[in-house]
Amino acid sequence: MEGQLAHIGAGLAAIGSGAAAIGVGNVAGNFLAGALRNPSAAAGQTATLFIGIAFAEALGIFSFLVALLLMFAV
Amino acid sequence: MASEAHGAESGGLEFHPMDQFIIKPLFGGDTINWYTPTNVTLWMALAVVAVIALMVVGTRRRAVVPSRSQSIGELAYGFVYKMVEDVAGKDAIKFFPYIMTLFMFIVFANFLGLIPMSFTTTSHFGVTVVLALLVFLTVTVVGFVKNGMGFLGLFWVSSAPLALRPILAIIELISYFVRPVSHSIRLAGNVMAGHAVIKVFAGFAAIAVVSPVSVVAITAMYGLEVLVAFIQAYVFTILTCVYLKDALHPSH
Numbered sequence: 001m002e003g004q005l006a007h008i009g010a011g012l013a014a015i016g017s018g019a020a021a022i023g024v025g026n027v028a029g030n031f032l033a034g035a036l037r038n039p040s041a042a043a044g045q046t047a048t049l050f051i052g053i054a055f056a057e058a059l060g061i062f063s064f065l066v067a068l069l070l071m072f073a074v
Numbered sequence: 075m076a077s078e079a080h081g082a083e084s085g086g087l088e089f090h091p092m093d094q095f096i097i098k099p100l101f102g103g104d105t106i107n108w109y110t111p112t113n114v115t116l117w118m119a120l121a122v123v124a125v126i127a128l129m130v131v132g133t134r135r136r137a138v139v140p141s142r143s144q145s146i147g148e149l150a151y152g153f154v155y156k157m158v159e160d161v162a163g164k165d166a167i168k169f170f171p172y173i174m175t176l177f178m179f180i181v182f183a184n185f186l187g188l189i190p191m192s193f194t195t196t197s198h199f200g201v202t203v204v205l206a207l208l209v210f211l212t213v214t215v216v217g218f219v220k221n222g223m224g225f226l227g228l229f230w231v232s233s234a235p236l237a238l239r240p241i242l243a244i245i246e247l248i249s250y251f252v253r254p255v256s257h258s259i260r261l262a263g264n265v266m267a268g269h270a271v272i273k274v275f276a277g278f279a280a281i282a283v284v285s286p287v288s289v290v291a292i293t294a295m296y297g298l299e300v301l302v303a304f305i306q307a308y309v310f311t312i313l314t315c316v317y318l319k320d321a322l323h324p325s326h
Contacts, residue, residue, distance in 0.1 A: 047161055047312055054309040058256040061263035072092070 006074040013067040020060020027052040088280070091273035095197055095266065113193040114201070121182040121195065129178065150178065154311065161315035162322070169318060172212070176205065177311040184265060184303035188296070196306075197266040199258060206258035209314050217321035228324040257313060264306050268299045 031049045035042035100111045128150075132143030140148060154174045158166055180196060187194025195201050217225040229246040231239060272295050278288040 047157070050305070050309055050312060051316060054260060054313060057264075058260050061260055061267075062256075064263055064267055065259055 006070045010067040010070040013063045016063020017060045020057055023056035024053050027056050089274060089277040091270040094269060094273060114195055117186055117193045118195045121179055121186055124182045125178045157312060158315055161312055162319045165322060166318050173311055173314055176314060177307055180310055181307040184307055188299060188303060194265055194269055196261055197269060199262045202258040202262040206254040210254040213317045213321045217324060220322060221324055225324050228320060261306050261310050264302055268302055271295055
């Protein structure tokens with residue numbers, strides 16, 4: 001029974017990946033919107049784009065980690 | 075519970091997406107000591123050999139008109155050099171060898187892991203945590219050596235209202251110490267998740283009806299993984315540069 005509850009918890013933790021997807025989409029979409037308004041400034045900001053994506057994505061990876069722990073460590 | 079699931083699966087579908095990450099000794103046996111050659115050490119050594127082959131042997135001739143391997147080496151060198159200069163500033167250039175080493179090792183470990191039947195060293199938290207902890211220690215030591223106690227100004231946000239500063243200091247302190255955690259888990263998590271997804275799709279190929287879809291899905295995921303392998307190495311190095319910039323110029 002406890003093992004099954006852990007599996008349900010792992011499935012619930014997967015919601016976090018969806019939330020991270022929204023965050024990454026926000027970052028990339030806003031970058032694209034800005035880049036199309038001022039294409040000459042876009043090239044200098046790709047590093048910032050990737051840093052923003054990395055920070056948004058890290059929390060999704062944390063939820064993936066929680067799911068892994070529930071699947072294999074509990 | 076686990077044995078029940080195995081019994082139910084053994085008829086048709088078998089999913090073992092995490093089996094590819096098992097660490098095995100190369101020359102038989104079960105015990106793993108710190109000196110035992112395992113598949114992890116083998117593929118790490120191969121990554122180092124590949125980096126040496128590209129950056130030392132490939133550029134040995136120093137031709138004015140570069141050969142293919144030399145131009146790849148020059149491209150990688152210029153790419154990382156510009157990244158350090160742009161993100162961390164001119165005075166961070168003396169850390170360029172360290173950052174270049176990190177980038178080349180991670181990018182080669184990721185790409186070697188994409189070869190079928192190979193082993194991905196960067197999918198193990200043990201490997202990436204060491205890399206991230208070294209970056210964390212380096213950055214902290216550099217910050218204190220360069221700025222003395224002024225490095226603590228990183229946590230004291232002088233542009234914020236005075237009443238808010240203690241609260242912000244606590245938040246900044248927590249975020250500073252979470253850095254090595256997120257830094258390492260980002261790399262290992264991304265790489266491991268991608269490889270596990272490919273294996274899950276490969277499990278579906280056992281059903282004849284869906285196997286064409288599964289093969290297409292594997293191909294698509296593989297293309298995405300090639301992208302991820304490079305981007306995660308890039309993100310790891312660029313975050314190292316960002317942390318280095320914080321250490322060299324701690325004022326907000």
